[in-house]
Amino acid sequence: MIRKFFVSSIDHAGFTLSFIVGVQLPEFIQQxxxxxxxxxxxAQFHLSKFQSVANNHFNGDLQVLVERYTNNADPAIKQTGIVVSELIDRIALLSEQLSQLTEVPYMEKLYYFIVHLDLESAQLTAQHYQLAVPLTIDALLTGALFASFIILIPRAFIALLSAKSSKFYYQEGRH
Incomplete structure (x- = not known):
């Protein structure tokens, strides 16, 4: 009886802790x-400086500026062209990430966050993360799902091992 109470208490504490961690995920995604x-x-601020140059000298065409810079014989100007090109690509990537994190339903956002996580940005976010207790449906749902997952996976694993060992035990004729 004491063992059952102890196991039940651990389950409840594990679920509660997992729920609290799970509730933090939507807040982490927000930050x-x-x-x-x-x-x-x-990145847009930095690119705007090059856009001004393109406006003044290349009829506003940033691609022409990049081509001119990258085809220039001067290595410093050539390297600047590469930097501008990388900046354009970075803005496209960040814009796509922001769109996927702000303009889609929550479950799609959660999937995108997990699958396409930018580790550098996640580490920076974690360094400056502010704990919060968001009481939104998304946060509560995420907390409940995460806690259920954390509690059920070990139980399923134990049940699977028990079933396999029982099957082995009965196959060997040791019953």
Whole structure:
């Protein structure tokens, strides 16, 4: 009886802790999204300087500026062309990430976050993460799903091992 109480208490504590961690995921995604938004704004700011040059000298065509720079014999200018090209690509990537994190339903956002996580941005977000207790449906649902997953996976694994060992036991004729 004491063992059952102890196991039940551990299950409840594990579920509660898992729920609290799971509830934090939507808040982490929100802060991660803000980090991506900040990176995008910074990249757009830097690109705007080159866009001004393109406006003044290349009829606003940034691609012409990049081609001119990258085809220039001066290595410094050539390297600047490569930097501008990478900046354009970075803005496209960050824009796509931001779109997927802000303009889609929650479950799609969660899937995108898990599958396409930018580790550098996640680490920066984690360094500056502010704990919160979001009481939104998404947060509560995520907490419940995460806690259920954490509790059920070990139980399923134990049940599978028990079933296999029982099957082995009965096959050997040791019953």
């Amino acid at each position: 991660y999204t803000q980090m991506i938004n900040g990176k995008l704004a910074e």
